[in-house]
Amino acid sequence: MGQHSQDSPLRLALLGYGKMGRVIAGLAPQRGFEVKLALDIDENRSGGGITAERFRGIDVAVDFTQPDAVVENVERCAAAGCNLVVGTTGWYDRLEAVRKVVAGAGIGLVYAANFSIGVQLFYRLSRAAAEIFAHFPMYQPYIHEAHHRMKMDAPSGTAIELKRRVEPALKGREIPVSSVRAGYIPGTHELGFDSEADTVIVRHTARSRQGFAEGALYAARWVVGRKGLFTFADVLQESASATEAQSHRA
């Protein structure tokens, strides 16, 4: 990793230059980053574009590629000693392999199925709703998600994470999950509770990809100089604790 002074922009490498990669490239200069490299599939088949030489001076990499590219990209970044943020979804069956690579190389990695801060709050709200509805078995829980037709994985990583978060509160209850892929929808997730009389819905609707890019860049700044495997929830939790400690001191 490169030496970085407080005032100079962080040097960023983008892995994947599709819809998300482009939004991040557009936002990065306003958030104190300089995009030094943007590797799309042509320059990075099987992680081949990530070399120690090209990554010299890079402070952090951000991966928005496709599920089967993630492990190789992480291995290559680890070999180059570069910390990274992984926004790509659909690879979590390989999480243990990635954990070993991160620990072995002593790099830092933040991953999340959803880098929107609103979604992190939506998870917490959904968990609270599940705890309330758990006492009323006449309401059947369900999850529904919708995304643009180009999205490869279904159900979305966010829907899988949402289910994981609410399941413990709804012990033994079936939680069916449905997915729609159509048009240009940036991402909608809902947790519903349906009874004979009515439906209650907790919903998050992304308006654009900007929220994901903001969160990914926030995590990228946070992970510089750290070691270990973190989720975006860890990043936000630590930032919230730091703000709280500061307000106690003031």
Ligand SMILES: NC(=O)c1ccc[n+]([C@@H]2O[C@H](COP(=O)([O-])OP(=O)(O)OC[C@H]3O[C@@H](n4cnc5c(N)ncnc54)[C@H](OP(=O)(O)O)[C@@H]3O)[C@@H](O)[C@H]2O)c1
């Ligand atoms: N965590 C979050 O908050 C969040 C938010 C939005 C999206 N996502 C996820 O992020 C991923 C990317 O989304 P997107 O909408 O940006 O998709 P996209 O528009 O398809 O962009 C992905 C780009 O990565 C390229 N690519 C594939 N393998 C690569 C490799 N080994 N090295 C470099 N580039 C490679 C693709 O090239 P080709 O198309 O030519 O193969 C494509 O240009 C998806 O998994 C999506 O579900 C996560």
